[in-house]
Amino acid sequence: MRYRYIAFAAVFALVVATGLVVPVAGQGAKKYNAPKTPWGDPDLQGVWNDATSTPLQRPGNVAEKGTLSDEEAEEFQKSLAFDLSRDRRDGGSAADVNRAYNEHWMDARRLKITADRRTSLIVDPVDGRIPPLVTPSPERQRMRAARADAAARFAAGLPADFTDMSWPVRCVVRTDVPPYLPTIYNNNFQIFQSPGYVTIAPEMIHSARIIPVDGRPHLNKGLRQWLGDTRGHWEGSTLVIETTNFRADDGVLFQNANPATFTITERFTRVAPDAINYEFTVADPTTWAKPWTALIPWNKVDPAEQMFEYACHEDNFDIVHFLTGARLREKNGETVGQRPARAAEER
Amino acid sequence: MPTRRSSVAVAGLLALMVAAPALSHHAFNAEFDANKPIKFKGTVTKMLWVNPHAWIYLDVKNPDGTVEEWMIETGTPNTLIRRGLTKESLPKGTEIIVDGYQSKDGSHRANGRDLTLPNGQTLFLGSSGTGAPYDKK
Amino acid sequence: MQLRRMMAFLGVAGVSSLLAVGVLPLFGQQRPAAASPFPAQYRAPRLADGHPDLNGIWQALVTANWDLQDHEAQAGPHSELTGAYGAGPAGQSIVDGGEIPYKPEALARKKANFENRLRVDVSSDKTWHALGDPEMKCYMPGVPRANYMPFPFQIVQGTSASILMAYEFSSATRIIRMNWEQAAPTDSWMGWSRGRWEGDTLVVDVTGQREETWFDRAGDFHSDALHVVERYTPISPYHMMYEATIEDANVFTRPWKISFPLYRRMEKNIQLLEFKCVPFTEELLFGKFRKQAAR
Numbered sequence: 001m002r003y004r005y006i007a008f009a010a011v012f013a014l015v016v017a018t019g020l021v022v023p024v025a026g027q028g029a030k031k032y033n034a035p036k037t038p039w040g041d042p043d044l045q046g047v048w049n050d051a052t053s054t055p056l057q058r059p060g061n062v063a064e065k066g067t068l069s070d071e072e073a074e075e076f077q078k079s080l081a082f083d084l085s086r087d088r089r090d091g092g093s094a095a096d097v098n099r100a101y102n103e104h105w106m107d108a109r110r111l112k113i114t115a116d117r118r119t120s121l122i123v124d125p126v127d128g129r130i131p132p133l134v135t136p137s138p139e140r141q142r143m144r145a146a147r148a149d150a151a152a153r154f155a156a157g158l159p160a161d162f163t164d165m166s167w168p169v170r171c172v173v174r175t176d177v178p179p180y181l182p183t184i185y186n187n188n189f190q191i192f193q194s195p196g197y198v199t200i201a202p203e204m205i206h207s208a209r210i211i212p213v214d215g216r217p218h219l220n221k222g223l224r225q226w227l228g229d230t231r232g233h234w235e236g237s238t239l240v241i242e243t244t245n246f247r248a249d250d251g252v253l254f255q256n257a258n259p260a261t262f263t264i265t266e267r268f269t270r271v272a273p274d275a276i277n278y279e280f281t282v283a284d285p286t287t288w289a290k291p292w293t294a295l296i297p298w299n300k301v302d303p304a305e306q307m308f309e310y311a312c313h314e315d316n317f318d319i320v321h322f323l324t325g326a327r328l329r330e331k332n333g334e335t336v337g338q339r340p341a342r343a344a345e346e347r
Numbered sequence: 348m349p350t351r352r353s354s355v356a357v358a359g360l361l362a363l364m365v366a367a368p369a370l371s372h373h374a375f376n377a378e379f380d381a382n383k384p385i386k387f388k389g390t391v392t393k394m395l396w397v398n399p400h401a402w403i404y405l406d407v408k409n410p411d412g413t414v415e416e417w418m419i420e421t422g423t424p425n426t427l428i429r430r431g432l433t434k435e436s437l438p439k440g441t442e443i444i445v446d447g448y449q450s451k452d453g454s455h456r457a458n459g460r461d462l463t464l465p466n467g468q469t470l471f472l473g474s475s476g477t478g479a480p481y482d483k484k
Numbered sequence: 485m486q487l488r489r490m491m492a493f494l495g496v497a498g499v500s501s502l503l504a505v506g507v508l509p510l511f512g513q514q515r516p517a518a519a520s521p522f523p524a525q526y527r528a529p530r531l532a533d534g535h536p537d538l539n540g541i542w543q544a545l546v547t548a549n550w551d552l553q554d555h556e557a558q559a560g561p562h563s564e565l566t567g568a569y570g571a572g573p574a575g576q577s578i579v580d581g582g583e584i585p586y587k588p589e590a591l592a593r594k595k596a597n598f599e600n601r602l603r604v605d606v607s608s609d610k611t612w613h614a615l616g617d618p619e620m621k622c623y624m625p626g627v628p629r630a631n632y633m634p635f636p637f638q639i640v641q642g643t644s645a646s647i648l649m650a651y652e653f654s655s656a657t658r659i660i661r662m663n664w665e666q667a668a669p670t671d672s673w674m675g676w677s678r679g680r681w682e683g684d685t686l687v688v689d690v691t692g693q694r695e696e697t698w699f700d701r702a703g704d705f706h707s708d709a710l711h712v713v714e715r716y717t718p719i720s721p722y723h724m725m726y727e728a729t730i731e732d733a734n735v736f737t738r739p740w741k742i743s744f745p746l747y748r749r750m751e752k753n754i755q756l757l758e759f760k761c762v763p764f765t766e767e768l769l770f771g772k773f774r775k776q777a778a779r
Contacts, residue, residue: 093382160775161771185426195539199640315612325450
């Protein structure tokens with residue numbers, strides 16, 4: 001493992017040293033005239049998949065943005081695929097349990113780096129990393145501490161009640177909260193268009209983000225939603241959407257950003273018959289030192305492949321397994337401190 | 348990200364955990380015990396093709412001849428469907444081998460870490476499905 | 485004199501024929517309806533592909549979600565705590581012929597459903613779905629119930645090969661695959677919908693529904709053999725007629741039909757809002773498994 005890192009870091013340093021910096025494929029980079037709907041909007045319709053192994057943040061400790069040559073890219077992809085493969089059984093039983101299942105339960109496309117061979121999904125800042133975190137207010141620190149305690153109880157398998165579990169575990173929201181990020185499976189979105197609207201239906205958890213593009217204002221501030229309230233407009237052939245009105249619940253937004261100060265803009269550009277560039281910029285002055293932007297390619301899914309229903313709460317037996325299991329083990333004298341709690345940050 | 352020297356594998360994985368919330372949505376070793384690995388053969392009595400986890404119910408024969416029912420937690424059925432499999436793909440009566448980890452509370456529930464047929468073939472991969480996307484329009 | 489009689493006759497004939505058009509039983513009602521306020525042949529605006537434009541936000545006004553059949557007003561759950569809040573209004577049956585044709589043994593199960601509609605017990609996976617109205621548990625309602633819940637839904641119809649129906653209740657969605665042969669690969673809560681056009685009517689064939697959904701709060705139910713065929717017909721700029729034929733040989737003695745109008749929501753800037761009801765159900769479902777305070 002260490003040897004592999006050294007080899008990779010050496011390659012990477014070489015890339016940087018030679019000043020090999022290639023502009024990232026963005027909205028203007030490709031001249032593709034997207035077809036239009038009969039009412040004149042650029043056509044984004046279809047089923048799209050955003051799985052990739054390219055990490056959100058650039059691995060290693062390099063400040064330059066960059067893309068890789070064919071050979072470097074192949075090595076990068078192989079290295080990531082090895083890390084991510086669910087069929088490997090090494091690394092001890094704790095790691096093994098967490099891999100959960102065989103590889104065929106996962107989206108195979110998540111073992112491929114992006115076609116443009118970037119080393120991170122983040123394109124701004126140029127170091128490919130999330131900006132430094134801002135010191136939270138005392139109130140947010142208290143909330144954070146409470147959530148960390150709940151996460152520790154959950155990680156020990158001893159949640160006190162359902163509120164100790166995260167919103168995704170409770171099947172309230174999953175990958176449907178923007179920004180959309182690749183995950184281990186069901187990385188699918190179906191885009192529908194109708195006059196005056198663009199609609200994005202993510203697979204997990206079923207919902208439809210029906211976005212007016214007719215210039216109407218957002219909902220008033222008093223109407224807040226788990227997925228916020230989204231309005232869109234076209235800038236050339238790019239759909240630009242802004243989302244506001246997020247509910248105040250803690251722990252919903254990415255990296256537990258503050259719903260009161262969080263803003264997000266997302267952009268969709270059809271750059272090829274089978275590709276959309278999805279770009280998002282998030283900002284939260286009470287969470288990150290500055291805004292940051294990521295670019296994630298969405299690849300058109302084989303027409304024979306489709307979206308399927310992802311019901312979650314309906315058969316979420318695990319909530320009860322966790323709680324009844326915890327009560328039984330507490331009866332047998334187990335406490336949270338007895339097992340080393342994982343430091344993993346719950347979403 | 349901490350700047351201490353860590354392998355790409357670990358750094359990559361950590362970065363990915365930030366990028367892939369669903370990975371951390373369910374820390375499996377919160378529910379299943381890394382110290383209680385199980386491996387046995389069982390006969391499928393039914394499979395629930397439901398989200399967020401599909402479940403395989405197995406009858407497992409003990410050495411003393413008694414039969415225990417086990418519930419094996421697996422992944423999302425949507426992925427299998429996209430590989431061309433259906434609810435007929437694991438018929439009742441199929442013998443499978445489960446290599447996994449038992450629930451921390453000691454119940455007859457386990458994480459289906461590695462599921463194979465008795466001949467060693469990975470379950471669901473090329474056994475009944477063709478692996479091709481479901482393609483009858 | 486003859487001319488006047490002729491004109492009177494023509495006048496009467498004219499009015500009669502107008503009335504005849506008006507009382508044309510468009511929707512299989514048992515008794516002749518009063519003259520319809522709708523033009524007999526309403527022609528909806530078209531999308532570019534020539535099909536009627538069904539885009540919009542629609543909602544039913546019938547009280548069928550309480551009970552598909554005739555129902556009197558009823559006290560709500562725990563009225564000793566909530567009084568008239570949550571009480572149920574009266575409503576007339578939306579079932580053709582009035583009654584659902586249950587097999588006698590199935591009627592017993594409906595009664596049991598109704599008696600247990602407010603009970604839940606999720607302590608065992610195997611009996612997880614045995615008790616309680618799935619609506620109360622915030623489970624997706626299935627078809628046709630989703631269309632007569634007291635919440636709006638939106639039809640998103642463009643040029644793709646599918647039409648999306650998005651329901652405010654639980655953010656449920658269903659994709660209507662147009663002219664699609666493939667059957668449901670597995671069962672789902674909102675079913676597997678395949679659509680086609682018959683003139684100006686969108687016909688949707690729904691199979692593969694989870695057997696656990698109910699038709700209403702009265703405990704009306706079905707098995708996994710449920711087959712629903714829906715018909716959506718625009719009849720005015722603001723109304724769409726909805727019919728559904730329901731077939732399930734395990735539960736009913738014959739197929740039966742429901743129908744009611746869907747109304748276009750006309751508020752300025754109307755949009756679907758969120759009704760993510762999972763958090764409203766967690767205490768009910770999971771509260772009893774909480775760690776109790778140490779004495």
